[in-house]
Amino acid sequence: MNNPSSRTVRAGLTAGAVALLASACGGSGSTGASGPKDFSYLSVTENTTVKTALGTLSKDACKAQNKALPLKVETVPQSGLDQKLQLLAGQDALPVQFAAGNAPSLTQQLFKSGKVADLEKELKDLGVLDQLEPAAVSTIKALYGGKVEVLPYEYNIEGIFYNKKLFAENDITVPATWDELVAAAAKLNTKKIQPFSASGQQGWPITRLVSTYLYRSLGPEALQAVADGKAKLTDPEYVEAAQAVADLGKKNYFGKGVGSIDYDTAMNQFLGGKAGMFYMGSWALANIADAKQNKVGAENVGFMPFPAVAGGKGSVDQYPSNVGLGIGLGAKTFDKKTGDWVSCIAKNYGSTALKDHGTISGFKVNTPVEDSTAVTTQVRETVSASKQNVLWFEALFSTKATTVSQTNAAGLATGSMSPQDFMQTVQDALSAQ
Incomplete structure (x- = not known):
């Protein structure tokens, strides 16, 4: 997000939140017996870049994937994101894709309870793990206990x-x-x-x-x-x-x-x-x-x-470095159609975000894009060359x-x-x- 305050990691889970997650009940949201009915995405109101870029992909590079699994975006104020995720997790109704919680500890708890997909495994199986910049992977693992639990729709050094x-x-x-x-x-x-x-x-x-x-x-x-x-x-x-x-x-x-x-x-x-x-x-x-x-x-x-x-x-x-609000994917809704969407995103999001929004993501830029400034080119090259990154004081x-x-x-x-x-x-x- 372009709001710098979103990059500051907030609190861990409260005892009540953990209890809520542990008491998951039945129900599968938009997921039927044959898998999810749409590519549902829970975003934060303050961030318009990701949903706009995904909308562009749904009409262009990922048109076929969108026809098979239509993109459906819902937004919630960032201040209410954690509570919303905890509620949905308790109902076993997490969307296919969602803005991760303000604190990595929330996503880690969801991951440990089997609700968040292991994206390193999924991307490797899809053959697109190499579409993530090594520096972004390093940052994600540093934040999420050595696991790739989110996608880097935004990446900042x-x-x-x-x-x-x-x-x-x-x-x-x-x-x-x-x-x-x-x-x-x-x-x-x-x-x-x-x-x-x-x-x-x-x-x-x-x-x-x-x-x-x-x-x-x-x-x-x-x-x-x-x-x-x-x-x-x-x-x-x-x-x-x-x-x-x-x-x-x-x-x-x-x-x-x-x-x-x-x-x-x-x-x-x-x-x-x-x-x-x-x-x-x-x-x-x-x-x-x-x-x-x-x-x-x-x-x-x-x-x-x-x-x-x-x-x-x-x-x-x-x-x-940081990945802003990373994007997680539900473990139970990660089927073939979801995988097709994720593969398309991995190959095309980096170019779309840079071309249309001037933002650097943690995905590789596969389509040549003319940078608006020399310093943007310099930073992009720095990101691509970087192998090990560190966090910030309060991370x-x-x-x-x-x-x-x-x-x-x-x-x-x-x-x-x-x-x-x-x-x-x-x-x-x-x-x-």
Whole structure:
């Protein structure tokens, strides 16, 4: 989804939800004795891209599949998605295809109870598993306990967008290390140019700097170790990451009033040429390609990976990534007609989404599509070349810990909260899970 907040993983299942899933009763929704009567798809109201792209496929590349199993779309507000899925699962009436829950834990519970299809097996049997980008598969498995439980109708990687013109005018080369990044920020700052644009109000653009620093310094398992109880955010090497980000704020590299800056304002600061760098996900490509929003010109925007940390165990080609709201398929309704639809989607969705919507999915682009900008081409090539990706700071957190992290991020950036206190506060919330 183009709503960044949809990318933040929410809560796990409540005891009541688990009980509801366990008490599945009879009934099969639109599924008859001969299989599903339609290619039913439960979407979220806020996301129009996927259902529109599927509609296009149903009239074009997947016309035959749609004739055999007509596409039928139902929508529900994202805030009500989890409850809707739990209700349908309890009635044994999940649709053929559905937007996965806001938290991976919901989909994992449905999978373990036999209600969600094992898509790695199904795609392999259909001969189309190779139509998923390896990086997307890596991300899905990281989120869903090593299983491919959803399809990546959306795929985003994160990194630092930068103003190529400002870099050239100030003799700045693309930083390869954290020290070089700090030096570049210092040079911009001396020229009265804000080094970084960021939303302290959202919080997550700040915390993702912390997590990516951790992935570069400690390696790709840094936050999994915290989730597993093998490490704590209060350990010295973890606090070091928060300190590095706090140091940027202490030098005013995020500009004035970062704590009150919202997402749109941060985006406009960068696209208006008022900031040299902007840590963000590839969903920003749509904004970058929009001439009305982008005052610096798409040709003047570059993309670089988060730099290496001296002596670190991580690699710069391990990009933080997500699949937005992945799409799951019901296990009981995955018959031959459903398989035909999924095969067609796997082969054609990537091209349709890119051509019609300018969005990057986790499917390969098999039909040549002319990118709107050079930076879009760069990101697409980066996605295709990437083999192992990492998650984001709150990906494995509970709702409470996520809220605590993001609401206190501004304090870390402005200096009103010390790195030690920030990490302690979040760790306390994690320990209370």
